[in-house]
Structure formats: C-alpha cells, structure tokens
Amino acid sequence: MSTELTGAEITVRCLQKEGVDYIFGYPGGAVLFIYDELFKQDKVKHVLVRHEQAAVHAADGYARSSNKIGVALVTSGPGVTNAVTGIATAYMDSIPLVIISGQVPTHAIGLDAFQEVDTVGITRPCVKHNFLVKNIDELAATIKKAFYIASTGRPGPVLVDIPKDVSQQKAEFIYPNSVTMRSYNPVTRGHAGQIRKAVQLILEAKRPMIYTGGGVILSDAAERLTELVQMLGFPCTNTLMGLGGYPATDKQFVGMLGMHGTYEANMAMQHCDVLIAVGARFDDRVIGNPKHFFNEDRKIIHIDIDPSSISKRVKVDVPIVGNVTDVLDELIKQLKARKEKPEQTALDAWWTQIDAWRARNCLKYDRSSTVTKPQWVIEKLYEVTEGNAFITSDVGQHQMWAAQFYKFDLPRRWINSGGLGTMGFGLPAAMGVQFANRENVVACITGEASIQMCIQELSTCKQYNLPLKIINLNNRYMGMVRQWQEFFHGNRYAESYMDALPNFVKLAESYGHVGMKIERPEDVEGALKEAFQLKERLVFMDFITDQTENVFPMVPGGKGLSEMILV
C-alpha cells in the first residue's frame, strides 16, 4: 500500500518541492493542521508576523527583492480579510505570490460558520487566480498550478483556499513535474515582424525616448535594457515601478517621469517623435491626461507581456506582446544586423534640448535651511549607504522624495507600493527583503503617518533580529494629503495633521530596538553613520523635518505632462 499523507502534510511537501525557504504567516483554527506539519520539519522556515497584512507585504518584499515567489499562510475569516490589502498591493504591481488560506470545513461552508468568509469571492478581483480545494486528491496539483500561474506570464498573486477537513484527509502525494493548462498559455517571444517594424521606427527617430516600467524589473531585463539604451544613445526614463531598470547615475537617464517626475523626463516624453515603452502601462500617474498627451504627434512602440495593457489608455502604433527580456534580445539582435544608425545630428539636437530642460534643475530645494529638509535626509542616506541599500518605502511625500533622490543603479533595490499606494507597506516589506538578502543593508523610508499603519511589526523584527534601518521623515502631517489640500483645497488641512504622535524613540526602545531623534540638518549625516554602524540592530531614526515642504515638480490631476508645477 502506498503511503498516504494528510492534506496538511501534502501542503508542506508541496512548499518544499517548490524550494520555498521562508513562509510568512499567522496561525488560526483553520490552519492548525498545516502549522502542525510546519512544526515537524525545518526546510520551510515560518516567520510569524503580528498581522496578516504584514505577512503578505513581507512575502511581497521577499519576492520583489529576490525574483522568487513569495509565500504567505493565513487562517480563515479575519485572517483572509486582513490579508486582502496585501494581496491587492501585490496584484496591482504584478508580484508573484502564493497565498495559502485556511477555510472552515467543507461541510460548514455556507452556513455562516465561525471565522467563515467567502475567501474566493472576496479575493477574486485582486488575485491573478484563486482556488478552493474541496477534494484532497486535487490538492497537490492545485498548489503546483498556483506556483506556475503566479510566476509565469504577467506575474501576480494566486490564492489557494484549503478547508480544514481537507487538511486532515489523506491522499497519496503525487507532485506533478510540470503543468499544462489549455486555458493558460502565456506568450514569451515577441512577434518577429512587429519587432522589425519597431527597428525601422527606431532607426528613423529624430527625437526618441525610452520609457520603461516594472516589467523590466519583473523579467530581469535591466542588463538588456542598459545595453539597448547605450547602444542607441537615446534618453531613458523609468516609472516609479521601473527605477533601477536603468542606472540612475548614468547621463542618459533623465530621471523618473510622471506626476512627480523630472521636468526633463516629462518634457521629453511629451515632445519625442518615437516613444519606446518597455514593460510599462501608461497609467494616469505617468502620462497625466491622455488627451493632452496626444496634443503632440509621436509614434509609439509598446512592449509588454500583457496584451490587455496595450492600447488600454493610449493607442499605440507597434504593439509587441512578449516577455521583455526576450523581446529586447531580439530587438538588439535585429538592430545590430542593420547597417543604418539613427541620424546623429538630430539626436545631438535632441540632447541639447533635453540638457536645456535639465538645466532647469527641477529638484532643487533649500540646502541652507536651518530646518531639516526631507530631501536632504534622502541625499545623505544615499551617500552613507553608497547607493547600495535595498530601500523600501511607504506611501506619500517621502516615497516620492526617495524615488527622486535615492539614485538606484540596480534593479530590485527599490521596493514600493506603486499601483495600490498602500500605506503600511514599507516596514513589513523590508522584513521580507531582509529575509531574502540577509547580508545586505535594508532601509525603510517612511513617514510618521504610514509607519503607524503596520508599526506592530517592530515586534516581528525583534523576534527575528532583523537589523532594518527605519528612516522616519516626521513632518507631523500626512504630507501628501496636506500638499493637495494646500494646492487644491484652499489650505484647509482637513484631518491631515497627525496629532498625539507617539515618542518614536521610546516606542522603538519598548520593542527592544534603538531609537534616535534627529532635529537639526547638521546632525543628519552623523546620525545616519552611527545608525548604519549598528549592524546587528534595528534603528528607528525619527527625523523631524520641515512641515511645509512640497514635492516638486507636480503634474496636477487631469493636467498634461508639460503642465507641471515647478519650484
């Protein structure tokens, strides 16, 4: 007789087969059998968070910084509903995750049982796919499919809901080697004919622009992209999700584009004659008002793995559906095979124009201020960490300053919630990053509002000795909300003032960490150096920053890219 395993054993064996080293989770009634099996082995190490949202964010940070699949485990009911914010965050940014959730026993489903929710129903709009496993015989194959779906095509979170009785029942364990699904066959290689058309447009370009997004990071195409950009001599901009896809310190990099993009990036985007979009999706924060975008005539080449991203907001001329790496390979190959080059005099004139825009120095701020400027802190952080840190962020002004002032030369170093804009993401994501990169420096740039949304994770950091460095830009406001209220709501700061803030130094200390409060600009660098020398400790650095500082440039909602508010 073949040995039969319980559903819980099968689940853990599947994780082992997938090479999962860390799983982030929180136990509860419906997953107790699975936890029991995790307890009996040591291949898959469980990380106990303090809230399920953090479990998913941590798995997400792990995935983003490592190109592996992040895995989270939560219980039924509130375990799942708490996880939803994390799942939606990963979905919006196309991050490969597998979330395993417990469910009430099959015979209790639909009877309003204790800790029952319709998990598959609640998560359906924010997962790439989800499964409810009602039959133990399908458990292993379903988990295999979940890993396959999460990581192929346009990646995304996949949830597997396992009722408690299924985790107790027994079946023979057969883990499939591969998956074939007639309804799911993601493309990889781009259409050669389309790539030929793209090559032709590129060679004829007079004012070219290369605009790249998270797709370059997700498909590990940063090297290919860099090769292409340098081979052509074209300007390159990255979206918020695409930072690190092209080295930020290179002269061909014109900065991030979009709502808080640089003047030169946005102007070049608006006035180029051939736009090469790579793994980016022309979203509202990137091109502003599409009508204004089309005031200027340009040809657009769009490379993306997801056909539904193409011609969704912006009609394109040469769509290329495929994996960014494969398409760029082919593009480079075809370009090398051609004798012609883009016209150099036109390109020189274009660079002269771009440099004139650059000379506008759109990111300038008052460096002699006696109040600490948040930009100053980020610049010093960049210097002290020599640009080598993994940086996570929360959401708001600090996120934009981090994106503008920390120059990312490598992919997967910049970890933020770009699509959903989830406050509370930074700290738990940094935990995941640290688990995936034990030897590296990981810093979380946050604000006093965002950090309080998942502050409980300081406890997790203590338990696992995660030496994160938390850079809290504390302006006593929900800064981005305050900025919009200043610009668009007549300075009426409705509910954006963070009253009754905790003493963050004492708070950090009470969790067993090191706390620092830094008030003067001249103390910033020294404090950072001191903190980063504490290699074994988490240091919470509370920087008291200018309350009135705003993020510039800014493209107001509904406006076009060239209608920026500048300093």
Place this chain on the structure above:
Amino acid sequence: MENEAGALSRVAGLFSSRGYNIESLTVAATEDPTLSRMTLVTAGSDDVIEQITKQLNKLIDVVKVVDLSDGEHIERELMLIKVRALGKDREEIKRMADIFRGRIIDVTDKSYTIELTGTGSKLDAFLEAVERSSILETVRTGASGIGRGERILKV
C-alpha cells in the same frame, strides 16, 4: 471556458469591476462536460470590445474568446410567456403564436403558456403584438450564438 465552480462569477465580476455592460449572458456545459460555453451580449466601441476581449482572455478559466459579430452568425433566444386567454382572446392569442411560430406548451381555462424562439427583436415584436394587459409573466434566456456555415468555435 473550463466548467469549473466560480468561472461564471469571474466573468460577471470582470464586467462589473471594469464597468462593462452585460446585455445578456447564457451559459451551459457543452458536449465535452469539462467545458462550458457562454454567449455574452455586450455593447461598446471597437476599443472597448478589444479591451473586453483581452480582459476575458486573461481570465485563467477562459479557454477561448471569439467575437461572433465579426462574421456571419446565428443568434437565438428562448422566451416562455404566460398570457391570459379568455373568451375571444383565446383564439386570437393562438393565431398570434402561430404567426410567430410559437408553440403553446401549457394550457389552463384562463391562460396559455407559449414557447417562442428567435432573435431578441423577434421576441420583442411578439411582446408588442400581444395586448399588454394580457401578459401574465415572461421569462427569457438571453441569446445563444453560433457562427454560420463552416465557421466553428471548438477547443
């Protein structure tokens, strides 16, 4: 699409979450019990229809999407209609059902239940033709469609 629990709600959920309209939707298992076939009627500009098609293709349970209106196709809908049938109206209703090639499938002293198939506009025309006050109840399936001639949708 795969004949899986929840496949229908994925399609319906997609339409509501992205703000597309469903005019009608019919679905049932095919001769291959692992597959079900859905006919969905929607309206929109070419760009919107292109997005809808792409978004549907992205759903993991969807095996294949075709736009039947790209070519010649046949569309049929079934309606069951219960009408008051008393006195001289009884004969009139029967005649009307015959004209529309409907069949009376249930009879009482006071009512007929008529089965009618055709395009949506034919069923609408029948409803127009029958005295409004005599309609007791109607139920319609929504359209099912198939390509004309050799055009085949098969997995």
